[in-house]
Amino acid sequence: MKPTDLPPDFSLEALSVDISAEANQCVACGLCLPHCPTYRITQSEADSPRGRIALMSGVAEKRIPMNERFALHMDRCLTCRACEAACPNQVRFGRLMDGARAMLAAPPSDLPKEKTGARKSWFRRWVESQLIAKPDRIDALRPLLRFYQRRGVQSAVRRFGLLGQTKLGLLEAQLPHIAKPCSLSAQTSSAGSWRQLYPSIGRPRGEVGLFLGCVARLTDAETLNAAIWVLNHLGYVVHVPPAQTCCGALHQHGGDMQAAARLAHENSMAFDELNLGAIISTASGCGVQLAEHSFPSALQQSRNPRPLLQKAEKNVVQDSLQGKPVRKLMAKVVDMSAFLAAAEGWDDVKLTPLTHKILVHEPCSLRNVLRGAAHPYSVLERIPGAVIEPLEGNDQCCGAAGTYFLDQPEMASILLRDKISALNVSGARYLATSNVGCAMHIASALREAGSAIEVVHPATLIARQMGMGAQS
Known part of the structure; x- marks a missing residue:
């Protein structure tokens, strides 16, 4: 990647203006409240969408301090965007929350703030930058984790609660069976990595790309293998470009917009080299991040980006089924189930x-x-x-x-x-x-x-x- 390919620096002052403008679209009608998981639990206005919007607006306009209480209510948000789906005024809450977390993650000299506590440990920052953002290193962990599971170490750790209720313990408790990547459609790989091309079986119906993600390539290999199997048997050639990386959602929602933009650029470069009808994501969270980054200018200019994304998804599926090239500026990202629901070849x-x-x-x-x-x-x-x-x-x-x-x-x-x-x-x-x-x-x-x-x-x-x- 050349220096000129990198995204420009994000201006936090401009971000504050953007947050303020978007927050002003909220009319505080309260229709979002029943849809908010945290408000349902705490019954606190500060943990509701309109309460958080008021806090963001206050901080962006320097009417209230950016302190630990502000950080608490921002951190409690799941970014589930149920409020966004219910909002009659189409307030882009997801964009607001990402902006608020970017303000919290910025150095104090960039935007005045009171003490907000340690946002992230050095180890977590290292994991996000040197592991999550470089998925080939995650692939390298596969043999180690398979040894950990197959030799009974995992069973002993869980039986005796050796990790307790630490963050590492919570993370380990979610670790599923680690499968191998698909080498051929009917067998797994001994090399521990995906092939770049999986030929179609039977009548050819098009060529698609498969997005692996970062953690998913390690913990959800069975799903990725299944996606290849189904797509191949329906007649689709599946490309798995090795240069693809993390979708950037973890970085975006953690306030590191620059890292998210760099990862989006890397993924764009990896898939743009191929003439694909669609880029298929098996993880809807990754799919959202990829799809929304495919419309940077349209999303910024439109007060209602949702119809743009819906139209794009529909056209991507139809064009890929018909073998037509998709327009360069149109997002090609489609959720796996959405693609299969419209696919041919089932007969x-x-x-x-x-x-x-x-x-x-x-x-x-x-x-x-x-x-x-x-x-x-x-x-x-x-x-x-x-x-x-x-x-x-x-x-x-x-x-x-x-x-x-x-x-x-x-x-x-x-x-x-x-x-x-x-x-x-x-x-x-x-x-x-x-x-x-x-x-x-x-x-x-x-x-x-x-x-x-x-x-x-x-x-x-x-x-x-x-x-x-x-x-x-």
């Missing part, structure tokens, strides 16, 4: 019956931002014999929210408890969810409770019923 594959109840969890990013909550249902309904139902309480966040479960464990635990209670009385065998963070968060609680419910991505269930695993 050429056979799905074996699965006579179980499958509950569908709707991640906030899929439901509130991508507005694609209906797609997993339509995809799963292709499985003969399966009973597909929504998980009760889908309008409320599960509490994972990126690193929220680490930073706000008490609030995250309350939100998670509601999901587990609904699952315990459901009689379901599977919970299908479209976001890796939600899957790990919910699965860890089910595992601790000794539940037999398996948490999987919709694409994984489809791939299994199409024969993935039977030929391994």
Whole structure:
């Protein structure tokens, strides 16, 4: 990457002006309150969307100090954006929250502030910059973690509670089985990395790219393998460019807008070299970050960016199915379930019956931002014999929210408890969810409770019923 390719520095003074202007769009009607998970728990106006907007506006206009109380109420926000979906005035709350966290993360000399406490430890900053932002290093951890799991070390750590309730302990508790990447459509790789190209099987219907993400390439390899399997069998060539990196959501929501912009640029360079009909994301959280960064100018100019994203998603699916090139400026990012819901080739594959109840969890990013909550249902309904139902309480966040479960464990635990209670009385065998963070968060609680419910991505269930695993 050349120095001229890097994004310009973000002006925090300009950011304050932008926050103030967007905050003024809020008319404090209160229609967002029932949709806010933290307000529902605390019943505090400062933990509601309109309360947070008032605080942001006050800080941006220097009417109130940027102090620890301000940081507390910003940190408690899950950025689920349920308020944004419910807002009649289309206030872009996600953009406001990212701006507020950028102000908190800035050096005191850039924007006056009172003591707000240590925002991030040096170790966490190192992890985000040297590990999360460089996913090839995450891939290098795969052999170590597989050894950790296969040699019984993980079982001993969990049995004796050696990590306690530390952040490392909370993180380890969510660690799922670490699978190997897909080498060929019918077998896993011994090399521990994805191939750059997976040829289609049967009648060719187009070429797509697969976004791996950062943590997901390590903890959700089964889903990525399943995506390749299904897409190949439907007739799609799957490209996995090795230069792709983290989507940048973790950095964006942590206030590091420059790092997020650099990662967006790197991903754009990695995928733009290929003539793809679509870039498919199996994690809705990554999909949101990628899709919104694909419209930088349009999102900044439009008071209502949602129709732009909806139109883009529809055109990407249709164009990729018809083999037409997508316009250079149009976002190519599509959620996996959205792509499968519109894909052709289903008549050429056979799905074996699965006579179980499958509950569908709707991640906030899929439901509130991508507005694609209906797609997993339509995809799963292709499985003969399966009973597909929504998980009760889908309008409320599960509490994972990126690193929220680490930073706000008490609030995250309350939100998670509601999901587990609904699952315990459901009689379901599977919970299908479209976001890796939600899957790990919910699965860890089910595992601790000794539940037999398996948490999987919709694409994984489809791939299994199409024969993935039977030929391994």
